[in-house]
Amino acid sequence: MRISTNIPSQTTLRHTDNRMNEVNKSIRQMSSGYLHNSAADSPGEVYLADILKNLYSGMNQTYKNNEQSASLFQTAEGGLAEVVGVLTELKQLAVHAANEAANDKLMVDADQLEIEQKLQTLDSIARNTSFGSIKLLDGSMGANGVTVGDNLSFVSANQYTPPSPEKGYLVDIHQASTRARFEGKNPLTVENIGDGIQIIVNEFEVLDAVGGKKKINENAEKSGGTQGKFAKIDSHFGELREQIAQIxxxxxxxxxxxPFEQMSKEVRTLVMYYxxxxxxxxxxxxxxxxxxxxQFVLRHKEFGDGHSFSVTCNIPGVLTERPMVAEDAMEGLNVEGTIAGYSAIGKGQYLTAREGAPAQGAQIRYDRELDYIELPVFDDNGHRVGSTYKLEPQEMVVGAPMEGFVHISQGSKDFYLDSNQGISEPFSFISVRSSNLGQNVRNESDYQSLADIDVTEIQGARDALKLIETAVGDVSKVRADVGSFQKNTIEKTLGIVSQAAENLEFGASVLRDTDVADAMSRLTRDEIMLMTSxxxxxxxxQKPATVLGLIRN
Structure with missing residues (x-):
């Protein structure tokens, strides 16, 4: 029996200290709510829990960002809905002004005054539709541009179009667009019309196919597009016959x-009118x-190679070479050229920069049309005896080294959709100012935008309708894009982010949070073991005290 060293006491003391540490650990876990209160408790789990907590924090803020973005889009959509309402009222006023027979000057002046007030409302919507201090519909959150050069005009750019350099993107036109046309060979006269003329014009679409062009009309098998239309006049019958017979x-x-020339002109005028x-x-x-x-010239109103027609005529040479044998018109051409040195996609008068090109998404319009030029006619002795006319060649129209420049400013903003993966998506809002709506619409009044419309003249009212229809289409498309982006990008991301944040929170909770039931069970066990120890x-x-008894005895 030893006094200096009490091994059982030391062993018991060690176990008592361990149990005391476990009791203290359980108390810390229950009081703090965390499974690990220092990295020393479990370095690996603390590290992973911190990573998951950081990811969750980013996801949670991403969710809030997307909620805020959804509110922004709802604000913009509300403004666009108001614009559509104003444009609808503008159309009603223009339709009323176009009713020339029932309107007097005071009525159309009143219509014009109300139109001007509506246009001011559009400008007010553009100025005041905002999310906080962010203007949404004044063009500052979109891609804007301007062109420098004859016959060039800026049409649009998207959210992916880079801003142009200081000098702008170079525009070089190689081919001006034309319309499908059919020219007669000989003039129609009061004599060669004979007992009457019959003309049939059949309009059709032309689709690009792998094997070439395909016509779509009412007699052809359809794979898409619209049904063809036709027009027919026949001076063998009716009022046209009587008028020509009288001439x-x-x-x-x-x-x-x-005289022959005047009567022939009147015959041609009647035929063209009908x-x-x-x-x-x-x-x-x-x-x-x-x-x-x-000579008669039949022409489609749309530019490019997508529309054409055929002609049938009973008088040989006036239109077709052979009587009552249909002949196709000369196909229209799309504009061709380059933007920023890269070949662009031409459709009608519109030239669009390809994806991946420096100016990708930028669209311009080149509205130069081919015109007739006068060519002298000489006899065998070199004396001028008259003139003939032909369309100017493409070389005369697009012979310059370049046509101009397009300058683009980019105001589209990125919406940050996922902070953990760095995913963002840009979106471009348009300007709904009256001076920016209804642009690039061919009209006889030479209106450049809604800001120019004047319905006090009948032609102005009719042209105003064209611009308003275009503006309604443009705004409605942007409104649909806003709704689609909100639904398919923002709101869908909200659902995905919410689920991802929930999963991250659950994973971090498993590693970080105290299981109270388990901690209480361990605490009870450790307290019992502590008391036992x-x-x-x-x-x-008490064991060394027995030695003292031996000494006393």
Whole structure:
């Protein structure tokens, strides 16, 4: 029996200290709510829990960001809805002003005054639609541009279009766009019309196919596009027959009073008038006019290679070479050229920079049209005996080294969708100012935008309708884009981020948070073991006292 060293007491004391540490640890876990209160408790789990907590924090803020973005888009959509409402009212006013027969000057002046007030409302919406201090519909959150050069105009750019350098993107046109056309060979006269003329014009679309072009009309198998339309006049019957017969009779009776040239002109004018009326009634985008050589020219109103027509005529040479044999019109051409040195996509008069090109997404319009030029006609002796006319060649139109520049400023903003993966998506809002709506619309009044419309004249009212229809289409498309981005990008991201944040929070909770039931069970166990150890320690400390008894005895 030893006095100096009490091994049982030391062993019991060690176990007592361990139990005391476990009791203290359980108390810390329960009081703090955290499973690990220092990195020393479990370095690996503390590290992973910190990473997950950081990811969750980013996801949680991303969710809040997307909620804020959804509110921004709802604000913009509300402003666009107001714009559509104003444009609808503008259309009603323009339609009313176009009713020439029932309107007097005071009525159309009142319509014009109300239109000007509505245009001011559009400008007010553009100025005041904002999210906080962010203006949404004044163009500052979109891509804007301007062109420098004859016959060039800026149309649009998207959120992915880079801003142009200081000098702008160089625009070089290689081919001006044309319209499908059909030119007669000989003038129609009061004599060669004979007992009457019959003209049939069949309009159709032309689709690009792998094997070439395909016509789509009412007699062809359809794979898409719209059904073809046709117009027909026949001077063998009806009022047209009577009027032409009267002109012929007057000329035959008194050629001096009713000269050949004038009577032939009147016959051609009648034919063009009736055929143009047929085009309008049939809803065809076609027109017929007279060339400087007095020959008929039929032309589609749309530029490019997507629309064409065929012509049938009973008088050989006036239009077709053979009587009552249909001939196709000369196909229209799309504009061709480069933007920033890269070949661009041409469609009608519009040239769009390709994806991946320096100016990707930028679209411009080149509206230069080919015109007739006069060419002298000489006899065998070199004396000028007259003139002939032909369309100017492309080389005369696009012969310059370059046509101009397009300058683009980019105000589109990125919406940060996922902070952990660094995902963002840009979006571009348009300007709804009256001076920015209804642009690039061909019209006889030469209106450049809604800001120019004047319905006090009947032609102005009709042209105003064209611009308003274009503006409604443009704004409605942007409104649909806003709704689509909000639904398919923002709100979908909200759901994904919410689920991801929940999963991250759960993972971090498993590693970080105290399981109270488990901690309480361990605390109870450790307290019982601590009390047992303390009792055993007291007994172990009493063991050396027996030695004192031996000494006393």
């Amino acid at each position: 012929q009779k007057n000329h035959q009776r008194d050629p001096n009073a009713y 055929l143009n009326n047929e085009f309008n009634e049939s809803g065809m985008e076609m027109e017929i006019f007279e060339s400087p050589d007095k 303390q009792t055993a320690l007291a007994q172990a400390n």
